[in-house]
Structures are given as C-alpha cells and as structure tokens.
Amino acid sequence: MSDNLAALLGPVILVAILAGFLALLAFTMRICISDARRRGKSPVLVCIACILFFPWGTLAWLVFRPDPKDTPRSSFRLDDHRLQ
Numbered sequence: 001m002s003d004n005l006a007a008l009l010g011p012v013i014l015v016a017i018l019a020g021f022l023a024l025l026a027f028t029m030r031i032c033i034s035d036a037r038r039r040g041k042s043p044v045l046v047c048i049a050c051i052l053f054f055p056w057g058t059l060a061w062l063v064f065r066p067d068p069k070d071t072p073r074s075s076f077r078l079d080d081h082r083l084q
Contacts, residue, residue: 025051028058035061040069 029047036046049057 025054028054032058032061035065038068039066041066 028050032046032050033043036043046061050061051057053060
C-alpha cells in the first residue's frame with residue numbers, strides 16, 4: 001500500500017511545482033507588461049526577456065527599468081472647479 005502511495009506522490013508533487021512555477025511566470029508577465037507600457041518600452045521585448053531569462057530577466061528589468069513617461073494621469077484639476 002505504501003509503495004502505491006509513494007509512486008503517486010512523486011508525480012503529484014512534480015505537477016504542483018510546475019503549476020506554481022507557471023503561476024509565478026504568468027504573474028510576472030502581467031506585471032512586467034503593464035510596467036513596460038507605463039514606462040514607454042516595448043511590452044513584447046520585455047516579455048520575451050523575462051521569459052527567456054526567468055527569473056534573472058525579471059530582476060534585471062526591475063533594477064534597470066527607465067523612469068515612467070511624464071504623462072498626466074487625468075485632465076481633472078481641482079483649481080478649475082473651485083467656487084470663487
């Protein structure tokens with residue numbers, strides 16, 4: 001009985017590790033793509049670098065990423081709506 005359990009436990013652990021790795025990779029891709037767009041860089045190139053060199057590519061992007069582009073977040077200004 002314990003031999004059958006041991007034979008089943010190995011593949012289950014392997015699938016759990018693989019699922020965790022894929023979930024971490026998907027989360028990293030989502031974060032890197034949105035960050036690359038906000039900073040004015042190509043999301044495709046950042047995504048490829050993060051996948052090919054995971055996790056070192058992600059760490060390199062976080063360390064060496066450029067400053068965000070200076071774009072206004074909204075056109076709303078409180079001074080335009082104050083009562084005189």
